[in-house]
Amino acid sequence: MQPVTVAIADPDPGIQTEFEHSLQGAQGIKVLTNVASSEGDVVNNRRLKPRTSISPIEDAVARVRRLNPRVLLASLNQCIDADCAMLETLRRECPETLVVLLADETVREEQVMQALASGARGCLSRESAQYDLSKAVHVVERGEAWVPRRLLGKIMDEVRHWCHESSAEVSLGSAC
């Protein structure tokens, strides 16, 4: 069975090391490289020149497309709009690559929900990543999501609320 290919998209070397450490020795997983390297990628001894003439999102997407990982690991930051823009672009341009996010305690639940709505398929805390990251990778790879149950509850509330609002609007339209 082919291992699940995993790429890491984080410019912070500390976080990259954290991800790699959590996946060290994990069965069935092959870590490719750091997609967010600012000095270019080294893949199979080929150095890819850094592309400076395009936006950071386009650059990151191009790297992901070249590496074609099955799972992309990235940390979720306070700059949620930028992260969501990246996730939306990846969802459109690289639909076969599934994104799992690592969120620290400063990131709010609403921000995590925003990121999940933008296309991430999993999210875990930095604390739980050391135990659960490889499991999350396998779960997401087979088409499921890795999201805390409590957050699933909130997401379902949002879905039901919107469906209820939409039904009410239709009724109002009909009544008019």
Place this chain on the structure above:
Amino acid sequence: MVLLASSSEETLARWKRGVSDFPSTHCLTGLELLKSELVRLKPGILLIDLDFPGLEAPAGLADLMNLSPKTRIVILSPALSDEAEWSLFKAGVRGCCPRDIEPKQLKSVVMAVQQGELWIRRTLTCRLLDELGVIVREKNQIKQATSNLLANLTQREHEIARLVGNGESNKQIAQHLSITERTVKAHLTEIFRKLDVADRLKLSLIVNGSIGAHEQM
């Protein structure tokens, strides 16, 4: 308090072993008794057999939820298709599990649901995220569309639209902006024409859907 509802004594006995750490009571016979128990006890959790006589889930769940809105419902059933289980969650249940679930796991389900978690199988989680994605994109499209509409207004018209959105009358708006009521009405006529709306209620809905609390004009 956990309320158990099933027409099978054997099933109830099994479930009771799982919830022995919680105050619980059970209901063997029909829907009317269940409804009166729901109203009387207002349990935190209702564990109910999908085949409970008269339930007719998912449609029938709405009645139970209306009787006790804070009660979280967990359905126990034989294996269901993804579609069938999804329809239960859309109807408002907080968990679905096998009818013959092990008592120890049932305890985990009850504890999780009590804490606000959703007990849903992983194969449905992506569907949930997909629906969330659709909703957020729709909301953003609406927001963009209303922003585009409002962009057609002049600055004065924008001010007046915002004040209408705050619930102010023409007289209040006139005083606020130091203009006459007649001028306010003239502006509103133009605003209604540009936005293709017929009244201030619809204008308010547009304004309040588009302008966030943090935005300044």
